Amino acid sequence: MIGFYFPGVGENFEYDVRGLLTSFFPGEEIKKIPGALTEEEQRAAGFRVVYAVPEPDFTRPYEDLKNSFMRRVYDELRVLSGTDLPWGTLTGIRPTKLIMQMLEEGRRPVEIAEHMRRIYYLDGEKLSLAIAIAQRERAVLAGLSGPEGWSLYVGIPFCPSRCSYCSFTSYPIEKAASKVEPYLETMFYEMDQSIPLMKGVIPDTIYIGGGTPTALSAGQLDRLLDKICRSVPADRVKEFTVEAGRPDSITPEKLQVMRNYPVTRISVNPQTMQQRTLDTIGRLHTVEDIVRAFGMARDAGFDNINMDLILGLPGETSADVQDTLAQLKPLAPESLTVHALAIKRASRLRREDNGSGEEDRFGPAYEKDEPAAMMRAASSGAQEMGLFPYYLYRQKNMAGNLENVGYAAPGKEGLYNILIMEEKQSILAVGAGNISKAVYPDGRIERADNVKGLEEYRLRIEEMIERKRKLWL
Structure with a gap:
């Protein structure tokens, strides 16, 4: 202590x-x-x-x-x-935001680098990474609507099972089966009442996240996508993402449902390709299931597939990360999102602390040099796959005080990811536990959060809608 x-x-x-x-x-x-x-x-x-x-x-x-x-x-x-910290005195989640602001002021990268070294003790590979990402983000944002634009986030808080590291609002769908239909009906009502607040402006992006959206049945997923497409002109947005996520929730039928709508980007998230780790963290699928799900998505015609990895999972080393990247390389995903494990209070990994201390429970994840070695292995593996960093954010309690980095092939950057990190436009978020964000012309940002509990969300939906009205009316 x-x-x-x-x-x-x-x-x-x-x-x-x-x-x-x-x-x-x-x-x-x-x-x-x-x-x-x-x-x-x-x-x-x-x-x-x-x-x-x-x-x-x-x-x-x-x-x-x-x-x-x-x-x-x-x-x-x-x-x-x-010890030293890789990000100097910066403790916030958006280290690239400062750099983006200086680029917009017309300052040259060399001036920005000197400023970040002097003021924030940021140097070396992290400084180079942050500047490169800010420059790429700026180029991508130039093609979007700017402050007058908005994005729609739809949250599905159900999963096949709850992973031990997870702190998000999520419920195992078998146990919560009776609550899925009432939840969808409540969320559809929230969409009906909230989307008109955007005054007919077409969203730049739509993102269906969770949880695991494909934990829904094919019929429920079809109803969800139909509702979204009847609520906004989804065929005119620049990006429409469904975070399919868990491979044990992906079926040819659900993939075809998504193909019937203008979904342009999906995620198939292995987190690791080490079977012993999947078993440890509560994943109810195999490495072979990951490869099979990815192949099904390709066969269905998806040409923009992201895969998520988590560095620092219990017992894993940089050698495991290298092996995971080697197994993903033949699949050739268009983007890769690399997360450094952040152990939060709401996760089962933290709640199950037996007093032995995190360093013991997570092994290499908290050794002095291993987290940085893992991140270097991931970066090297991503670049060997032709993927380059395009967005970045940090969290508290991250292994090695590192960062989460999104890598993508040119032209395949996740637009929603950039928008939410750089806070350049409003996000209308519907569903339990999600936070809407209004970005005003003067740069001011205000938020309205939805309650997390399924029953509380249903009972207090009018209050959730009123919070949004206060942001945009």
Whole structure:
């Protein structure tokens, strides 16, 4: 356990300090305490480290004050922990957003690199990656509608089974079978009431995510796609994604249903090609099922298929990642999304902590150099497949303090992924546990979230709709 306290003023930066502490001491409980402890008190309370946060220099302008303060905290924590962070002082989920803003201001990449090194301690391969992605995102966004555009997100919170690492709103469909039809009817009503708020503007993208949308039956999936296509001119959007996801939920019949509608992009998500890991995390399918599902999607005519991988799954090493990429290469997906494992409070992996400590439970995932080796293996494997990085985001509690990176062949970038990360246009999200986001012409962003529980979502649907009206009316 890591303790911290503020001897003087500066508690306005508690959130940022927590972010750095979490990054420097992954897997540790971070706890704020009232003040200093003696060595005896520290040991008795179970603190491995107690950190006295320095006082900010309030003579500086706010942004300079915050950045100089974060650099000082970083310098002290680097000494305490004996390590450096790959993303410097940046603790937010959108490190490319700063770079995108500077590109839009007309600053050259060399100037941006110098600024990021000096202000945020960001350097090396992460800096190069972030600049390259921001440049590619900017080129892709130039072909979209801009701030006046919007995207539709449709959430299906059902899965064949719940994976042990999952923290999303998701229910095993066998146990929740009686709730699927009422959920769909409620969501269809939400669409009827919410989509008119977009005043007839055609969305740039449609994204059906989850959960696992293909956990629905073929008939239910057909009704869902029909409803969407009757609600918006789906044949005129720039991208229509269905996150098919779990290979054990994909059938020729469901693929044909999707082909009957203007779906342009799907995901078939292995997470890993190591059978022992699939068994460990609760996946009820085999490696062969992954290959079979991908082949069925190709046979159905899909020419834009994404595959998701997770680095840092229990017991896996960089050698396993290399082997997974080698097995995916012959399939030649158009895009690959590489996630560094983030263990969240709502996941079964965290809830099942037996007190042995995350480093023991996850093995190589939390060793000093292994997460970076995994990410390099994934990057190298993706580029060997002709895929290049196009979007990036970070999360708390990620193995190795790394990042999630989307790789794609030229022209096959996931447009919705870029839009949601760079916050360049509004997202209307329907379904339980999803968050709508209104982006206004002045750059202001406001959000409206839907409740997560299926029954609560059904009973409070008018309230969810009213929250959206307040965003757009």
